[in-house]
Amino acid sequence: MKLSVIGCGYLGAVHAAAMASLGHDVVGVDVDVAKIAKLAAGETPFFEPGLAEILSAGLGSGRLAFTTDMSAVADAEVHFVAVGTPQRKDGAGADLRFVDAAIDGLIPHLAPGSLVVGKSTVPVGTAARLAALVDPTGARLAWNPEFLREGFAVQDTVRPDRLVYGVAEASREQDTAVLDAVYAAAIEAGTPRIVTDYATAELVKVAANSFLATKISFINAMAEIAEVTGADVTMLADAIGHDARIGRRFLNAGVGFGGGCLPKDIRAFAARAEELGKGESVAFLKQVDEINLRRRQRLVDLVVDSFDGQVFGHRVAVLGLAFKPDSDDIRDSPALDVAVRLKGLGAEVISHDPEAVPNARQMHPQLEYAASATDALRGAEAVVLVTEWREYRELDPDATAALVSRPVVFDGRNALDPIRWRAAGWTYTGMGR
Numbered sequence: 001m002k003l004s005v006i007g008c009g010y011l012g013a014v015h016a017a018a019m020a021s022l023g024h025d026v027v028g029v030d031v032d033v034a035k036i037a038k039l040a041a042g043e044t045p046f047f048e049p050g051l052a053e054i055l056s057a058g059l060g061s062g063r064l065a066f067t068t069d070m071s072a073v074a075d076a077e078v079h080f081v082a083v084g085t086p087q088r089k090d091g092a093g094a095d096l097r098f099v100d101a102a103i104d105g106l107i108p109h110l111a112p113g114s115l116v117v118g119k120s121t122v123p124v125g126t127a128a129r130l131a132a133l134v135d136p137t138g139a140r141l142a143w144n145p146e147f148l149r150e151g152f153a154v155q156d157t158v159r160p161d162r163l164v165y166g167v168a169e170a171s172r173e174q175d176t177a178v179l180d181a182v183y184a185a186a187i188e189a190g191t192p193r194i195v196t197d198y199a200t201a202e203l204v205k206v207a208a209n210s211f212l213a214t215k216i217s218f219i220n221a222m223a224e225i226a227e228v229t230g231a232d233v234t235m236l237a238d239a240i241g242h243d244a245r246i247g248r249r250f251l252n253a254g255v256g257f258g259g260g261c262l263p264k265d266i267r268a269f270a271a272r273a274e275e276l277g278k279g280e281s282v283a284f285l286k287q288v289d290e291i292n293l294r295r296r297q298r299l300v301d302l303v304v305d306s307f308d309g310q311v312f313g314h315r316v317a318v319l320g321l322a323f324k325p326d327s328d329d330i331r332d333s334p335a336l337d338v339a340v341r342l343k344g345l346g347a348e349v350i351s352h353d354p355e356a357v358p359n360a361r362q363m364h365p366q367l368e369y370a371a372s373a374t375d376a377l378r379g380a381e382a383v384v385l386v387t388e389w390r391e392y393r394e395l396d397p398d399a400t401a402a403l404v405s406r407p408v409v410f411d412g413r414n415a416l417d418p419i420r421w422r423a424a425g426w427t428y429t430g431m432g433r
Ligand code: UDX
Pocket: 146, 147, 148, 149, 150, 151, 209, 212, 216, 249, 250, 251, 252, 253, 254, 255, 256, 257, 258, 259, 260, 261, 262, 323, 324
């Protein structure tokens, strides 16, 4: 099929390359000239395992192209809208300016009978509003939220664990058939698909992210209780996780969630619920957010306490800057936040991350960045692990002890084995254990 993808950021670039890998003809469009030049040259604008391979294969096959010229979408049968919906500067709601601009830009080029498919995370009610704008062109609109996880974006796009189509009642069968053809490979592989209305499709996305955020903050709340009772939250998570109704995944206590989705999505959802007169229904999301942000400060406090309340001038190695491993994304990263807060208190912070240093340096040039974990660790008086990259999880406690000047480690992700580290002479502090 001939597809276009409007917006070549994280979501769009992966979607475009993944759709080409499935055999579709895809043109990706973005207003960012530098980004399009990079993608067209086969360079990935961010770190994502597997993306470079499908990008170069797509470009090589002639099935994938990138342009800043919106008229290139004219012969596409399906147009995916994959632009960002960041948090508004003036508050917690979503900024829809990129979605609106994408639809405005598309409208003059829409062929009658083509399908515009929104993938961006939007406040419930947006799809119905956009459908009214698209309608006069003879094209139709569907909403097909994306659930990809960074670090697994390619596999999540090619083989999602479910497909959700929000369609207009009048064209339900037609639109379903078009989307089934786009996702034929996943459907043949048995991927469940839910065909529903616009509002449900929009809500599925924010409900899923709210649930995941709540799960993380729940276990972090238990970590707060564990800290004052001497309990171990990781064993607690293992034990409750054996209950299949609860499940062990997303019950890792630590410095909490960050990234470009969960924090902004729960805030935007709370703001939208407020507009709908139902703020009370999701008032708990405010607490989910608060618990989450408290854990960052808790880790900073633990480090400061280890220096008897005065971290000024002490050398602290911060391992990790990305909001999670296998990503160079630093948006709302708890790791970077912890590094910045310690630096703000006068600590001599030396940070390391296998992928995120260039992004972090651009945003926080005042921080010091080491070229390797070893360089960061050398002479450190405290080690703070904040992103659980494999390289850090596999650190040898004996070899690491030989590098530092004071063997004190703070495990912000509960990723290390306290028994082994303590046996090697370390003072080990986890989060809620
Ligand atoms: C998330 C959703 O998982 C995905 O379905 C949605 O489409 C976009 O948002 P992503 O932001 O890539 O994906 O990251 P995710 O793996 O969900 O992790 C989010 C944050 O939660 C990270 O900072 C991670 O470190 C943290 N986290 C995750 C925990 O603190 N504990 C956990 O148990 C799991």
